[in-house]
Amino acid sequence: MASSPAAATGPPPESTESVSDVERDAAATGVTSSSSEGPVDSVLLDEKKGSVEENPQPTPAEEEPEAGRTKFQTALIVFALCLALFLAALDVTIIATIMPTIAEQFNSSEGYVWVGTSFLLGNAAFIPTWGKISDIFGRKPILLAAVAIFWIGSLLCAISNTMGMLIASRAVQGVGAGGIIVLPNICVSDLFSIRNRGIYFGIFGMVWAIASALGPVLGGVFTSQVSWRWCFYINLPLSGAGFIILFFVLNLHNPRTPLKEGLLAIDWMGSLLIIGGTLMFLFGLEFGGVQYPWSSATVLCLIIFGLATIVLFAAWEWRFAKYPLMPVRMFSHRTSVASFLTAFLHALVFMSGSYWLPLYFQGVLRADSLMSGVYLLPFVLSLSFVSAAIGIFIKKTGNYKIPINAGLLTAVLGFGLFIDLGARANWAKIIIYQIIAGVGIGPNFQAPLIALQTTIEPRDIGSATSSFGFIRQLGTSTSVVIGGVIFNNEMERQQARLQREIGPELANRLSGSNAAGNVNLIASLDGPDGDTAREAYWFALRTMYIVYTAFAFLAFLVSLFIRQVNLSKEHQEHKTGLKTLAGKTSASKNEGLGKVTDAKGAA
Structure with missing residues (x-):
C-alpha cells in the first residue's frame, strides 16, 4: 500500500490488527492529513458502499512522487534492480x-525434472526468509548477499560433473x-507510491518475459554451439x-541493525517449518505414481507430514513468532486472500x-534445443508486451481489477487452445494460440501484487511482498512437479500399446520417468515407430494441458473476489529495522490512513 506522510490526528491504536476493511481501503488510497509539503487532503468515506471520494486538489507529493531523487537516479536504481531480476529469471x-x-x-533420465x-x-522455500531479513538488516545488504549466493551457485552448476552435484548446485x-526475485519488488514498494508502482512492476514483468524468451534461445545456442555449461x-x-x-547506485534506508540483535530477531523456527513443509509436500508429489505408488507409505x-508442517508453521506465526515471516493479519482481508490464491494459480x-x-x-x-527456444517466442514476447502495457494502464487509470479478470479469462482460452495443437x-x-495465452498471462505478474498492497499496513510491505513471491514461486514449483507427474503417469499408462507397436526395448525407454529425458530418442525415430x-x-x-486449463479457470473465479479501490500517488519512503517491526516508529503505525471521515464528514 502507499506510504504517505501523515500527521497524527490522535494517539495510534496499540494494535493495528483490528483495522477495519474500510480503513484499510482508505489506506490504499493514500488518504493523509496535513504535511509540511501540502494541504490536508480531505476524504469522504461511504461505509455502506465502500467507496472513497478524494479531494481533487493536487498536492506536491502527487506531482513529485519521487521527491529528493532525480530522474537519472531513479532510472539507475530501476536499471540495477532489473539487471538483478534478469539473472534469476534467465x-x-x-x-x-x-x-x-x-x-x-549424465545418463540420468530421472534427474530431468x-x-x-x-x-x-x-x-520458493527461502523467499519469506529473505523478505524478513531485509526488514531487519535493510534491503541493500540483503539483496547483495542474494546476488553473491546466486553467483556461487552458478559457478558450481558450471563445473558439475554428476547429476547429483548439478541438482544440489541448482538448489x-x-x-x-529467491532473494533476487522478491527484493526488487520490495525495493520498489519502499521507493514509490502505490499508484506509480504499477509501471515499475510492469517493467519487471517485461524483464522477466524477455529473460524467459532469451533463456530457451540462449540455452539452445550454447548447447548446440559450445556446451550446456555456458x-x-x-x-x-x-x-x-x-x-x-x-x-x-541502490540508495535505500540502512537501519544499521547490530548483527547479534538482527540474528536473534529472525524467525528461525518459522523458516525451518515452512522450508521443511514445502519440501516434504513437493517431494511427495514428485515421487507419487513414478518412483512409488500413490498409496505407498513413502x-x-x-x-x-508436509501439509501438517505447514499447518504448524501457521500456528507458530499466529501464536509465538515475535517477528513472523507471514503475519496472520495479512490474511484477514478478502482481497489479500484472493490476491495470494490468484498469484499461486497464475504462476502454476x-x-x-x-x-x-x-x-x-x-x-x-522434432525441433532441436535452439529451435524449440525460437518456437516459444510468440508466447513470451506477447506476455512481455502486455505486462509492460498493463503497468502503464494501471498508472494512468488506477484500475487493477479489470486487467486481472480479463487477463485470466483470456488465459483460459489460450491454454484451452493448446489442447488442440495436435501431433502434426x-x-x-x-503461433496464434501462444499469443492468446501470452496476452492472458501478461497482466497478472504485477496487478495482483498491487491489489494485495491495498489491504496491508506499511510495516508489512516487506512481509506481504515476500509472501506474495513465495506463494507465486510455490505455484511455479508445484507446476513443474504436477506437469511431470501427469506426463510420466500418462506415458506409463501407454506402455502396453507402445510395447506392441514399437517393441519392449524402445517402449521401456519411453516409460514413466524415462520419457522426458529421452526426448532426443524420439527425434531420431523415423517411420511408424517415430509416429507412434x-x-x-x-497424448x-x-x-497435461487439460488440467492446466482447469487451473486457469479456477484462477479466474478466484480473481473475481479481488476488490477495486482508488490508488494514491502520495508516498513516504519506508524505513526498515527492528524499531519499525516493533511498531516504535511513526512509519509503522497506520501510515497512510490519515484523516478518515464518514459520509457525513464526522471524523
Whole structure:
C-alpha cells in the first residue's frame, strides 16, 4: 500500500490488527492529513458502499512522487534492480531446452525434472526468509548477499560433473535467486507510491518475459554451439556486474541493525517449518505414481507430514513468532486472500507454457534445443508486451481489477487452445494460440501484487511482498512437479500399446520417468515407430494441458473476489529495522490512513 506522510490526528491504536476493511481501503488510497509539503487532503468515506471520494486538489507529493531523487537516479536504481531480476529469471527458462542434453550426458533420465525443480524449490522455500531479513538488516545488504549466493551457485552448476552435484548446485543457485526475485519488488514498494508502482512492476514483468524468451534461445545456442555449461558460466560476469552496480547506485534506508540483535530477531523456527513443509509436500508429489505408488507409505507420509508442517508453521506465526515471516493479519482481508490464491494459480499456469511447451516442440515436432527456444517466442514476447502495457494502464487509470479478470479469462482460452495443437505441426495454430495465452498471462505478474498492497499496513510491505513471491514461486514449483507427474503417469499408462507397436526395448525407454529425458530418442525415430512415439508424447501433453486449463479457470473465479479501490500517488519512503517491526516508529503505525471521515464528514 502507499506510504504517505501523515500527521497524527490522535494517539495510534496499540494494535493495528483490528483495522477495519474500510480503513484499510482508505489506506490504499493514500488518504493523509496535513504535511509540511501540502494541504490536508480531505476524504469522504461511504461505509455502506465502500467507496472513497478524494479531494481533487493536487498536492506536491502527487506531482513529485519521487521527491529528493532525480530522474537519472531513479532510472539507475530501476536499471540495477532489473539487471538483478534478469539473472534469476534467465535461469528459470534457460534450463528448459538443455535438459535433454544434460540427461543424456549424465545418463540420468530421472534427474530431468529435478534439475528444474531443485532450483525452484530452493527459490520458493527461502523467499519469506529473505523478505524478513531485509526488514531487519535493510534491503541493500540483503539483496547483495542474494546476488553473491546466486553467483556461487552458478559457478558450481558450471563445473558439475554428476547429476547429483548439478541438482544440489541448482538448489544453491535457487536460494540466491529467491532473494533476487522478491527484493526488487520490495525495493520498489519502499521507493514509490502505490499508484506509480504499477509501471515499475510492469517493467519487471517485461524483464522477466524477455529473460524467459532469451533463456530457451540462449540455452539452445550454447548447447548446440559450445556446451550446456555456458548456460551457467554466462551468469558469472552478469551477476558480478549486477553486484557492482547495485553496490554503488541502490540508495535505500540502512537501519544499521547490530548483527547479534538482527540474528536473534529472525524467525528461525518459522523458516525451518515452512522450508521443511514445502519440501516434504513437493517431494511427495514428485515421487507419487513414478518412483512409488500413490498409496505407498513413502508418498502418503511425505504429503501428509508436509501439509501438517505447514499447518504448524501457521500456528507458530499466529501464536509465538515475535517477528513472523507471514503475519496472520495479512490474511484477514478478502482481497489479500484472493490476491495470494490468484498469484499461486497464475504462476502454476504460466509455468506450464514456459517449461513444458519446449518438450512439445522437441518431442512432438522434432525441433532441436535452439529451435524449440525460437518456437516459444510468440508466447513470451506477447506476455512481455502486455505486462509492460498493463503497468502503464494501471498508472494512468488506477484500475487493477479489470486487467486481472480479463487477463485470466483470456488465459483460459489460450491454454484451452493448446489442447488442440495436435501431433502434426500447424504453425498458424502454434503461433496464434501462444499469443492468446501470452496476452492472458501478461497482466497478472504485477496487478495482483498491487491489489494485495491495498489491504496491508506499511510495516508489512516487506512481509506481504515476500509472501506474495513465495506463494507465486510455490505455484511455479508445484507446476513443474504436477506437469511431470501427469506426463510420466500418462506415458506409463501407454506402455502396453507402445510395447506392441514399437517393441519392449524402445517402449521401456519411453516409460514413466524415462520419457522426458529421452526426448532426443524420439527425434531420431523415423517411420511408424517415430509416429507412434510422438503421438504418445502428444497424448500425455494434451492431458497435461487439460488440467492446466482447469487451473486457469479456477484462477479466474478466484480473481473475481479481488476488490477495486482508488490508488494514491502520495508516498513516504519506508524505513526498515527492528524499531519499525516493533511498531516504535511513526512509519509503522497506520501510515497512510490519515484523516478518515464518514459520509457525513464526522471524523
